[in-house]
Amino acid sequence: MYGLCDSFGCSKNTNIRLKLPAVCFIWQIAMIILFGIFVRYNEESDTHWIEHKKTKRNLSDIENDFYYRYPSFQDVHVMIFVGFGFLMTFLKRYSFGAVGFNFLIAAFGIQWALLMQGWFHSFGTGKILIAVENLINADFCVGSCLIAYGAVLGKVSPVQLLVMTLCGVTLFAIDEFIILNVIHAKDAGGSMSIHTFGACYGLAISWVLYRPDLNQSKRLLGSVYHSDVFAMIGTLFLWLFWPSFNSAICSHGDGQHRAAINTYLALASTVLTSVAISSLSKDKGKLDMVHIQNSTLAGGVAVGTAAEFMLMPYGALIVGFCCGIISTLGYVYVTPFLEKNLKIQDTCGINNLHCMPGIIGGIVGAISAAGATEYVYGSEGLAAMFPMVPRLQGGHQAAGLCVAIVFGIGGGIAVGTVLKLPIWGDPADDNCFDDEVYWEVSSEILAADLCAWKMLENKCNRLRQQTCSKYYLYYLIP
Numbered sequence: 001m002y003g004l005c006d007s008f009g010c011s012k013n014t015n016i017r018l019k020l021p022a023v024c025f026i027w028q029i030a031m032i033i034l035f036g037i038f039v040r041y042n043e044e045s046d047t048h049w050i051e052h053k054k055t056k057r058n059l060s061d062i063e064n065d066f067y068y069r070y071p072s073f074q075d076v077h078v079m080i081f082v083g084f085g086f087l088m089t090f091l092k093r094y095s096f097g098a099v100g101f102n103f104l105i106a107a108f109g110i111q112w113a114l115l116m117q118g119w120f121h122s123f124g125t126g127k128i129l130i131a132v133e134n135l136i137n138a139d140f141c142v143g144s145c146l147i148a149y150g151a152v153l154g155k156v157s158p159v160q161l162l163v164m165t166l167c168g169v170t171l172f173a174i175d176e177f178i179i180l181n182v183i184h185a186k187d188a189g190g191s192m193s194i195h196t197f198g199a200c201y202g203l204a205i206s207w208v209l210y211r212p213d214l215n216q217s218k219r220l221l222g223s224v225y226h227s228d229v230f231a232m233i234g235t236l237f238l239w240l241f242w243p244s245f246n247s248a249i250c251s252h253g254d255g256q257h258r259a260a261i262n263t264y265l266a267l268a269s270t271v272l273t274s275v276a277i278s279s280l281s282k283d284k285g286k287l288d289m290v291h292i293q294n295s296t297l298a299g300g301v302a303v304g305t306a307a308e309f310m311l312m313p314y315g316a317l318i319v320g321f322c323c324g325i326i327s328t329l330g331y332v333y334v335t336p337f338l339e340k341n342l343k344i345q346d347t348c349g350i351n352n353l354h355c356m357p358g359i360i361g362g363i364v365g366a367i368s369a370a371g372a373t374e375y376v377y378g379s380e381g382l383a384a385m386f387p388m389v390p391r392l393q394g395g396h397q398a399a400g401l402c403v404a405i406v407f408g409i410g411g412g413i414a415v416g417t418v419l420k421l422p423i424w425g426d427p428a429d430d431n432c433f434d435d436e437v438y439w440e441v442s443s444e445i446l447a448a449d450l451c452a453w454k455m456l457e458n459k460c461n462r463l464r465q466q467t468c469s470k471y472y473l474y475y476l477i478p
Contacts, residue, residue, distance in 0.1 A: 014437050016425040019159050027162070031111045038115065042129035068252055069132040075244030076139045078237060080106055084146045086234030087293065088348060092224045094154045096435040101158055105149065105165040106142050112166060113141035116173035121181070136248045141172050144194045148202030148412070150348030152209065154220075154433035157425040167415045168201055175407040184387045185400030186369065188259055189246030189304025191361025197404040199355035203344055204412025209420055210343040216430035221347075228289045235293045242267055242300035246307040255385075259307035262316040263300055269320030270299030270327075277328035291328045294353045298327035301357035305365030305397070309385070310376050319364055326360070327352045347433075362401030370394025 043052045044064050053059035081103060088098035117137055118128030145168040149161060156164070176193045179185050187193050214221075223231070247259035278291035299320030303311070311319070330352030338344040338351060372390040374382050386393045419426075427437050435441055 012422075012426065012428040012431075014157065014425050014427055014431075016157060016159055016438065019425055020157075023159055023162055027108065027166075031108075031115075034115055035111075038123075039118065039128045039130060042131045042134075045131045066132050069136060069248070072244045072248035073132050073136050073139075075241040076136055076248055079241045079245055080139050080143055080146065083234050083238035083241065084143070087231055087238065088150060088153055089234065090223045090227050090231035090290070090293065091154060091220065091347075091433050092222055092227050093220050094433050094435055095227060095230065096439040096441070097154065100439070101161055102146060102149065104158060105145060105161050108162060109142035109145050109165045109169050110135075110138040112169045113138035113173070116169055117141060117176070120173050120177040133249060140190055140194055140249075141169055141176070143190070144172050144198030144201065145169060147195065147198030147350055147354050148205065150350040150354075151199075151202030151206040151344075151346050153347040154217075155206075155209065155211065155214075155345070155347065155427070156419070157427070158438060160419050160424045160426055163419060163424070164205065164415060167411065167418075168198075171201065171407055171411040171415075172197060175404060178403050178407075179400040183396050183400050183403065185397050186308070186365065186386070186393075187305050187400060188250050188255075189263065189300075189307040189361075191301060191304035191306075191358045191365065192401050192404040195301045195304065195354040195358030196362060196401065197408040199350045199358060200405055200408025201412040201415075202350055203338075203346060203355065204409045205416040205419065206346060207342065207344045208413055208416025210345060211429045211432070213429035214345060214432060217432040217434075220433040223289070228293070231293050232289070235296065238297055239267055239300070242297065246300065246304050250308045251384075254381075255308040258310070261313065262303050262307050262311050265313055265316040266299035266303040266320035266323075267297070268299075269317040270324035271296045273321050273324030274298070274328050277325050277332075281328070281332045288331075290349070291331055294349055295324055295327035295331065298323040298353055298357040301354055302361040302364065304358075305361045306368045309365070309368045310372070311364075311368060315368075319360075323357045323360060326356055330356055359401065359405075362397065362404070366394045366397035366401070369397050 040046075043049060044066065049064065053061070053063075084106075085099040085102035088102065089095040091098065114130060114134060115128065118130065118134070122129055122134075142165075145165045148164065148168055152160075152164075172193070175197050179187060179193050185192070243260040243263040246263040247256045250256040250259045274291055274295035275287065278287045278295070279285045281291075282288065299316075302323040303316055303319050306319075331349050334351060334356075335346055335349050338346060344351075369386060370390055370393065372382060372386060372393070377385060382390070388396065427434070431437055
């Protein structure tokens, strides 16, 4: 059984038998060497903890940061490896690539992120000292790269994805350091540093890698019944664990508690408005699974920056309410506009789930910070929350948002230019969104697929239709 690539006569060489193993082996060996030189356990994960807890007012083991942070780390880790991976399985023939490449770049990215963030944030002693909070921050860093992956899903090779992750993690570490340590903006849930940066980075790369003949792969740019169900599993994992994501690195106590509550309420509000706009956008009021899979998460993105602020429960509901509307309208109107007029082919619609809600989150954070008062926060609470007076803090929040956008777009254009070189083994325009290019796929599955397409074509010709519902394909495949 010959492959689909042979059938359609692809001109590009997608053989990565030497390239991918070489990159994986060399980069992993480099990680081992760098970790051996620079990375050590911190005082709470080292055997010297026994001595340390005696010198610090007789701490008990239960006061080790592991017991505070590990539940949140588990939730964030599941979001990165399961939530993001399954959310991208909606394409009918790209489930292996969605979950498998998500797994690959996340596994590499967390290692590089521990090094890059360590060099910027905790390198004063000449060593990078890691503990569970560093693992959470590494997951956050990788999250921005997975967001960017959504824009180029199905259109790039795994080697390109690894290069994209290497550069993305590096840019993220610099961007995050400037926002948090130079500008002193607050961004607990990463609306600016994770979502806005990651989305701008991915969209800029997609713009540089624009494929004028991508319509030749349009037959695979869609879903079937079971692929949408798998994607919905990713949505539910993300939706359930997003309060942990936004509160994971907040200060213990009221800040972390408040961040979880605000995120919980924003997500709930977003679901209803997403459903409402999805129904209104269709002639007969039917719901679109793309909207339900993605726009229902927009509230969690938008409330991220201000998650630990005194946003108030009704304020969190308002943020979610607005983002559900804006995100869903983005899928209806903005995504086609970007492709037609700006030449940005956004496979997963990351502009609508991450970019626009992330920018909204940055704006909400700036307004909330600028309007903070001693009456609401209390004198000690205000001083603990913001490193400067509220009016100045609001300006610094806005500056942080600008930094995220500039780094995302500028970095994406630069990295996209490198990825455009004809050396990475990327698929041809007529063979995108297909697992068979980079994965071993059963010949029985391929035969059934090709047979189903032929049956579908004959049926449509008999009915004199130009296109046929995606659900026919599902019922025709054994």
